[in-house]
Amino acid sequence: MSDTQPSPGVQTIYADYQATTPVDQRVLEAMAPYWRELFGNPHSNDHVVGWRSLEAVQRATSSVAALIGADADEVVFTSGATEANNLALLGLGRRASSKRPRVLVSAIEHKCVMAAARSLEEREGLVVEFIPVDEEGFLDLGTLEAMLDDSVLVVSVMAVNNEIGTIQDLPRIAALLAEHGVLFHCDAAQAPCAMDLRHLAEHADLISLSAHKMYGPQGIGALYIRRDVQGQIEPIIYGGGQQAGLRSGTMPVPLCVGMGAAADLICASDTAPERLRVARQRDAFVEGLRATVPSMAINGPIGSWRHPGNANLRFEGAAAQDVLGSLQPSIAASTGAACTSGIPEPSHVLRAIGRTSAQAESSIRFSFGRFTTDRDVEEAARVVKNAVQSLRVAGLTTG
Numbered sequence: 001m002s003d004t005q006p007s008p009g010v011q012t013i014y015a016d017y018q019a020t021t022p023v024d025q026r027v028l029e030a031m032a033p034y035w036r037e038l039f040g041n042p043h044s045n046d047h048v049v050g051w052r053s054l055e056a057v058q059r060a061t062s063s064v065a066a067l068i069g070a071d072a073d074e075v076v077f078t079s080g081a082t083e084a085n086n087l088a089l090l091g092l093g094r095r096a097s098s099k100r101p102r103v104l105v106s107a108i109e110h111k112c113v114m115a116a117a118r119s120l121e122e123r124e125g126l127v128v129e130f131i132p133v134d135e136e137g138f139l140d141l142g143t144l145e146a147m148l149d150d151s152v153l154v155v156s157v158m159a160v161n162n163e164i165g166t167i168q169d170l171p172r173i174a175a176l177l178a179e180h181g182v183l184f185h186c187d188a189a190q191a192p193c194a195m196d197l198r199h200l201a202e203h204a205d206l207i208s209l210s211a212h213k214m215y216g217p218q219g220i221g222a223l224y225i226r227r228d229v230q231g232q233i234e235p236i237i238y239g240g241g242q243q244a245g246l247r248s249g250t251m252p253v254p255l256c257v258g259m260g261a262a263a264d265l266i267c268a269s270d271t272a273p274e275r276l277r278v279a280r281q282r283d284a285f286v287e288g289l290r291a292t293v294p295s296m297a298i299n300g301p302i303g304s305w306r307h308p309g310n311a312n313l314r315f316e317g318a319a320a321q322d323v324l325g326s327l328q329p330s331i332a333a334s335t336g337a338a339c340t341s342g343i344p345e346p347s348h349v350l351r352a353i354g355r356t357s358a359q360a361e362s363s364i365r366f367s368f369g370r371f372t373t374d375r376d377v378e379e380a381a382r383v384v385k386n387a388v389q390s391l392r393v394a395g396l397t398t399g
Contacts, residue, residue: 013376013383015333017309017369018162018190023258024215024370030261031217034254042251043242053253060260064209064222067192067263070201074230076223076246077256081189082112083236084208084223085156087247088185089113091233092154092206093120100153102127104144107352108137108166110187113156114348126153135354136301137166145176154183159200160190163336163349163365164300165310167195174203183229189213189221192266193369194275194307205229211255215370216262220255223247274370279308281368281377286311288381293388299350299363309368312336314355318391320364326387331380333366 014022034056042057044050061072078084093103105117107130120126129147132140139157148155155177160167170186177184186204191197192214200207207224211217225233230246239248265271289296299312315323320335327333336347346360355363368377 012329013331013380014371015331015366015368015376015380017193017372018165018213018307018365018367019334020212020218021193021215021369022371023212023217024262024265026265027216027258027261031254031258034257038253040253042253043240056253057251057256060256060263063260063263063267065224066198067209067267068188068197068200068207068224070207070224071227073244074201074224074227076225076243077251077259078221078223078247079219080221081110081187081208081210081213082221084210084221085110085112085185085187086116087223087233087236088206088208088225089116089120089154089156090236091246092183092185093124093126094234095232096124096126096153100151101125102129102152104129104131104147104152104155106131106139106157107133108161108163108349109156109158110162110189111348113158113187117156131155131157133166133352137161137164137349137353138301138305139168139173141169141172141176144173148176148180148182150180152180152182154185154206156185156187158187158190159197160188160194160307161300161349162190163347164312164353165190165194165307166301167191167305167307170200170203183232190307192263193278193309196272198267201226209259211259211262214262214266217255217258220252220259222259275308278368278370278372281372281374282309282311282366284374285366285368285377285381286313288378289313289384292381292385295388299353299355307367309372311366311368312363313366314359314363315388316359316362318362318388320362322391323364323384323387326391327383330383331366333364336360336363336365 038052040049040053042053061075065072065075103126117128121128131144174184183205185206187208189210205226210221235246237248242248295316297314299314346357350360
């Protein structure tokens, strides 16, 4: 992949690729005709303008399906991974048999999965249980196996964690679930830039994806629903019955085309080298800080079972918000902390892997990607080192 596309802003180093990725120029070019020249409603069946738009959506659907080894009729476009996760869990839960009242969710799922699971418990009367993880974020497979029986409806486990980058052993999880006929929902929003997904549909029954996590546009995602599971899904959006009645509403052609183009790029033969390059840059960033900031520690696993661009770092004694404030406008990074009704909370992911509230509040996620340069990484390490040292000199740290 080319590394010539600039990061946003003249002087800002973008290190928040897991929050959102810049749209690849090739994706923009693929989308461009569908804003004006080929603007038709893909559901207008009576004229050529609609037919052309529908053909474009169908091509995009096939591209997204190919990303995970699925068929096009098993892919439903949504507004993003949040809606896809909600459709998967709420859709299943609202048609669940009384014989399968239990839903199992890993302790480090995205907040939208947690919220959807709580809704099933509060509104549908299902029982939601959380699967623990170890100190690196890997699912406790022994505990999962003990929790499974024929009363479990679905297990939801994300492929790649959005905060600490842990990559789960999805084939092993799928094998455990298959013994009891339990459905497997996988939030794979972070996965396209981290791992090979060509066989994911062989293991999971429902897979959530997001275009803007893989160099596509914001506002579009998809849910893979295995063909023989589609009858078990109650829609959460009703209307004209588009997309086999699973998700009504006019499909946004430019966004669908953009997601398809992004999927095609991910499937390209040079994707593996890109991941290796990004991992090398991430490691250089971490090692550069390790040598100059002795109090720094890493949250999450080391090695190939981690998202190649993820560096979730803990600066003992320093508040993450103070460090991030000192980095502005030089570096764009983020904490893993969620915000509920304006009240900051320690990251549930970091707490689940055994970090204290103070440790969670001193952690920052840096994430790199396709357009990160070696110079970006070198400069970012220098700026972060200076920021932490300046806070210590100012007496704003406890370490």
